[in-house]
Amino acid sequence: MRKPIYLDYSATTPVDPRVAEVMCRYLTMEGDFGNPASRSHAFGWEAEKAVERARADVAALIHADPKEIVWTSGATESDNLALKGAAHFYQAKGRHIVTVKTEHKAILDTARQLEREGFEVTYLDPEPDGLLDLAKLEAALRPDTILVSVMHVNNEIGVVQDLAAIGRIVKPRGILLHSDAAQSAGKIPIDVAALGVDLLSLSAHKVYGPKGIGALYVRRKPRVRLEAQMHGGGHERGMRSGTLPTHQIVGMGEAFRIAREEMDTEAERLKRLRERLLEGLSDIEEVYVNGDLDRRIPGNLNISFNFVEGESLIMALKELAVSSGSACTSASLEPSYVLRALGRNDELAHSSIRFTMGRFTTEEDVEYTIRLLHDKIGRLRELSPLWEMYKEGIDLNSVQWAAH
């Protein structure tokens, strides 16, 4: 079977062959397989050297000091460590946290857990373009607010929050700022000092590195304290115990090093591909871009094809690997909570497709996608009673639907 065209780079990326090659050198007897924590022999010293080189590469991409990087298993663990770690450490100062409704579940579910522990969480609504209204953020802050968590780039709609401006509001009040940067690292420049973040979650597998490894940036000046969530041998300055997975870490380091070198040209190229994709679809009626188009990472296009249900569209697009905001695959039948939070109506939320392009996406892939969509959208709309009603001039909002 021929594999579909991969347009789901925000879900995960393939490991860059250059990264895989480096990783292989840290696994076998012939390679540097040692435990980086072994202080008594060369196996450990070599592994430690590799880990520290990777730490420097990860730090360099976000303009941090290598000492500010804590290895984790991925962005989900980083989010957990940042939120729970900070909340537990600073709870004597206050027990109020502010975040946004369009955050990743790793933030939202962690926040819910903190609520169960007695913390109070404010979940802000984004504007219809997916961005945060800074006045609303400011109004939500209280004397007992200890932490604000706002993702840098949204995983579904790709919009970029103005972290620097958020930092300028949060910092003078002595509140910590955390950001999940899983979707922004390697795609847009990150400078932790300029953004004013104290904690930043990173993932390797969205940046052509391996799955199962991530990092948390923890500011040192002024020092941010965290209560460890994983206890053991006191690795990572006590913040995250557990033997360091050398091969994973060197993979993340190499991936971030390549990203630093190639990000600018890659972003240019992806932006052109995205513009071509959108232009190629612009002659289809009733197509809506979800989220702000300009303040968005280059490779993301999230669009709703009105009157066509997302899951059936994904089925029709079996030659493409894309994802849908429609969650009919789950028992809940709830459409994307991110699109709902933008105020998109149910039809549009159920009709969305996320295209995310990346390092190995070609112009031919995009041209093929455009042709395929023209064909399939037309076919599915012929099947759609909603499209028929729209064409007859019936206002769908005026219809009394029998909800089930």
Add this chain to the structure above:
Amino acid sequence: MAYGTKVLDHYENPRNVGSFDKADPSVGTGMVGAPACGDVMKLQIRVNENGVIEEARFKTYGCGSAIASSSLLTEWVKGKTLEEAGNIKNTDIAEELALPPVKIHCSVLAEDAIKAAIADYRKKTGKDESVDAA
């Protein structure tokens, strides 16, 4: 998720897609579901003077299983009396298409659609004395 072969067949080659004139007295129309839930089915039947369904048409906004459920239903009701068609159960559709548990609601919607179409036809022709106001 992976789909069964029968769902894929109906999805890729849907039977009896289209619309009849709603105003035609021999046509019964059932529209069920809601865009908010991610599926809307429109099922129409053309009934002859003997109360037998001669033809059926559908249009469905929804997932592949919803499209397949309604496509299958249009095949099944053809040639049946209104009473027979009204006795089609969602479980029969779910079984025929091998729907997984999360897709059972698609077959329920299809059953609702044929019931609604029959009720509409009976209302139009003044023959709604039957007690299937389910």
